[in-house]
Amino acid sequence: MSVAVWDSNYRHPVSWRTAFEALPVFELLDRTAKRIPDAPCIDFLGRIFTYETVAGLVDRAAEGFRRMGVGRGVKVGLFLPNCPQYVVAYYAAMKAGGTVVNFSPLYTADELAAQVEDSETDIMVTLDVAQLYPTIAKVLDRTRLKTLVVGNLGEVLPGGKALLYRMFKQRERVKFAIDAAHVNFKSLLDHGGLAAPPAIDVHEDIALLQYTGGTTGTPKGAILTHANLSANAQQVDSIDADREAEDRILGALPLFHVFANTCVLNRTMLRGGEMVLLPKFELGAALKTIHRRKITAVPGVPTMYQSFLDHPHIAKYDLSSIRVCISGGAPMPAELKARFEAKTGAKVVEGYGLTESSGVVSVNPYEGLSKDGSIGQPLPGTTVVLVDKDDPTKLAAPGDSGEITVSGPQIMRGYWNKPAETANVFVDGRLRTGDVGTMDAEGYLYVVDRLKDMIVVGGFKVFPSQLEDHLYANPAVKEALVIGVRDAYLGERPKAFVTLQPDTAATEAELLDWLNRHVGKHERAVAVEIRTNLPKTMIGKLSRKELVAEEKAKAAARNAA
Structure with missing residues (x-):
C-alpha cells in the first residue's frame, strides 16, 4: 500500500510527514528546565522535585561520572526500580558522554552477569536494598564490572517518610564498605556541574543499549542512538494535540x-x-496515587487494566482525572477495553512498538477514530510496509497479511556486536518485526500474530492470537494463551491455557468444546487447561515461552519413560 494512505487518511493531529529534531537525549530535560524551572518534574511518594532541581542533580552527577572515567564508549548500567536516582543517573551518564544499559531488577545473578559481559558494562548504579544489592554484588565478584554506585531510598523520600524509613527499614538495607569498588550515589553530586559537556554525535553515539526480552534465544542489545530516542519522544508527544491540558503521568x-x-x-x-513515580506496580498504591494526585495519563499493559477492574473497592477511588490510557506490550481484548472505559470514563488507546524501535511505532489517535483490535496508524515519520511471510524481499499481496516492516527515525542502528543478526533483521533498510499484520484502507494496522509463535498443523498455519480471541469471547475466561504442542501425525496442535473470571464456573471440557465450535477444523485445540495464573513478563505481559518450555519438558519425560 502506498504511503499516500497516511496523507489522505491520517487521524493524528500533525502531518504524517512531520520531521523531528535530532537531539542529545539529555537536552529533552535541559530545554524544559530552562523553560519552566519551577514546574514539578517528579513526585516520588510525596516528595516533589522541580525541573530546575532535577537538571541540577543531573549536571552534578554527570561531572561525578566524568571523574569516574565515563565518556564515549563507557557503559553505565542501571539496576534500579523507578526512583529519582534512576532519572538522574540515566540523563547524567548520557550527558557525560557515556552509554546507559538497562538491567531488570528481576534478573538472576547469572542473567545479569551474561548481560554485563555482553554489553561491556563497567559501572553499575543500584540501591542498598536487600532485593538488589546482594545479587549485583555477586556479579561484581565474577565479571568485568569494576564499580557499584550505591544509592539509598531514604535520601529521596519526603522528610517524614525518610525518618520512618531510617527507623524501621534498616533490615531491608544492606551495609557495604566504601572502597575502590563501591561509591555512594551522593558522592556523584559532590561536585559542581559539568564544566564542558562532551560533543555528542546524535546519529552515531549510543545513548542506550536496550536488551530484548529474550522470548526466543539469547537477549540482544538494541543500539539506540540519541537521535533514535529523542525522535521517538517527539513523535509520541506530537500526537497529543491538547497542549494546554494538565500532564501528570503515572510512572x-x-x-x-x-x-x-x-x-x-x-x-x-x-x-x-x-512523573508520579511508583517503585513498582502495586494495585492499591496505583489506585491511591491516581486518586490523590489526579493522574491524567496511565500507560500500561492489558493485565494492569484487568487488575484495576478486579479490585473489589475500585468504586472508592476517583479516576475521573484520567484523560487517556495508552495500552501496549500485548493485544488489548476488545471486551476488556470496553469494560475499563465504561468503569472509569477514561479513553484507552492501543499502540504498538518494539525494543528495536525505541519504544513506539504506531498508536490509535487520542481523539477521533480509534479502532478496536487495531494498533492504530504509524507515528509521524514512520513508514510501515507489509512483506511476504515466506520471502521478506517481496511485498505481501494486496489485501493479504504480511510481516510488518518499519522504517523511521526511531529505528535502532542494529544489534550490539551481532552483525549477522543485524543483517537478518533488516530488509531494504526496514526493520523486520517478526509480527504478522494487516492494514485496512485507512492505514490502520492490525497484528495477527508473531511469525515465531505460528503453529503449523499438517501444513496449515494457525495463529494463536485468533484462538485466544475466541476464548476471550467466553464470559468465563479472564486470560488466555495458546501454544503449539507436538503431535505425532500433524506435527503440532494448539493447546490453550486460561484463567477464569471471579465468581464464574467452567470446566476444561466445556471451554474446549466452546473453542473448537468457533474455529476451523485445522485450528481445533487438543486441550484447554485451567490455571490459577499464567506466566507474565517483567511488565505484566502474558508470556508463552514458559508454557512452551513446560510442554517440551513433559514430552521429553514421556519419551524417556
Missing part, C-alpha cells in the same frame, strides 16, 4: 523497559509534565 511501568522509557520518561521530560 508505574518500569523505566528500565523501553515502553516506559519513551512514553513515561523521555516524552514527559520533553513536554514538561510531571
Whole structure:
C-alpha cells in the first residue's frame, strides 16, 4: 500500500510527514528546565522535585561520572526500580558522554552477569536494598564490572517518610564498605556541574543499549542512538494535540523497559509534565496515587487494566482525572477495553512498538477514530510496509497479511556486536518485526500474530492470537494463551491455557468444546487447561515461552519413560 494512505487518511493531529529534531537525549530535560524551572518534574511518594532541581542533580552527577572515567564508549548500567536516582543517573551518564544499559531488577545473578559481559558494562548504579544489592554484588565478584554506585531510598523520600524509613527499614538495607569498588550515589553530586559537556554525535553515539526480552534465544542489545530516542519522544508527544491540558503521568511501568522509557520518561521530560513515580506496580498504591494526585495519563499493559477492574473497592477511588490510557506490550481484548472505559470514563488507546524501535511505532489517535483490535496508524515519520511471510524481499499481496516492516527515525542502528543478526533483521533498510499484520484502507494496522509463535498443523498455519480471541469471547475466561504442542501425525496442535473470571464456573471440557465450535477444523485445540495464573513478563505481559518450555519438558519425560 502506498504511503499516500497516511496523507489522505491520517487521524493524528500533525502531518504524517512531520520531521523531528535530532537531539542529545539529555537536552529533552535541559530545554524544559530552562523553560519552566519551577514546574514539578517528579513526585516520588510525596516528595516533589522541580525541573530546575532535577537538571541540577543531573549536571552534578554527570561531572561525578566524568571523574569516574565515563565518556564515549563507557557503559553505565542501571539496576534500579523507578526512583529519582534512576532519572538522574540515566540523563547524567548520557550527558557525560557515556552509554546507559538497562538491567531488570528481576534478573538472576547469572542473567545479569551474561548481560554485563555482553554489553561491556563497567559501572553499575543500584540501591542498598536487600532485593538488589546482594545479587549485583555477586556479579561484581565474577565479571568485568569494576564499580557499584550505591544509592539509598531514604535520601529521596519526603522528610517524614525518610525518618520512618531510617527507623524501621534498616533490615531491608544492606551495609557495604566504601572502597575502590563501591561509591555512594551522593558522592556523584559532590561536585559542581559539568564544566564542558562532551560533543555528542546524535546519529552515531549510543545513548542506550536496550536488551530484548529474550522470548526466543539469547537477549540482544538494541543500539539506540540519541537521535533514535529523542525522535521517538517527539513523535509520541506530537500526537497529543491538547497542549494546554494538565500532564501528570503515572510512572508505574518500569523505566528500565523501553515502553516506559519513551512514553513515561523521555516524552514527559520533553513536554514538561510531571512523573508520579511508583517503585513498582502495586494495585492499591496505583489506585491511591491516581486518586490523590489526579493522574491524567496511565500507560500500561492489558493485565494492569484487568487488575484495576478486579479490585473489589475500585468504586472508592476517583479516576475521573484520567484523560487517556495508552495500552501496549500485548493485544488489548476488545471486551476488556470496553469494560475499563465504561468503569472509569477514561479513553484507552492501543499502540504498538518494539525494543528495536525505541519504544513506539504506531498508536490509535487520542481523539477521533480509534479502532478496536487495531494498533492504530504509524507515528509521524514512520513508514510501515507489509512483506511476504515466506520471502521478506517481496511485498505481501494486496489485501493479504504480511510481516510488518518499519522504517523511521526511531529505528535502532542494529544489534550490539551481532552483525549477522543485524543483517537478518533488516530488509531494504526496514526493520523486520517478526509480527504478522494487516492494514485496512485507512492505514490502520492490525497484528495477527508473531511469525515465531505460528503453529503449523499438517501444513496449515494457525495463529494463536485468533484462538485466544475466541476464548476471550467466553464470559468465563479472564486470560488466555495458546501454544503449539507436538503431535505425532500433524506435527503440532494448539493447546490453550486460561484463567477464569471471579465468581464464574467452567470446566476444561466445556471451554474446549466452546473453542473448537468457533474455529476451523485445522485450528481445533487438543486441550484447554485451567490455571490459577499464567506466566507474565517483567511488565505484566502474558508470556508463552514458559508454557512452551513446560510442554517440551513433559514430552521429553514421556519419551524417556
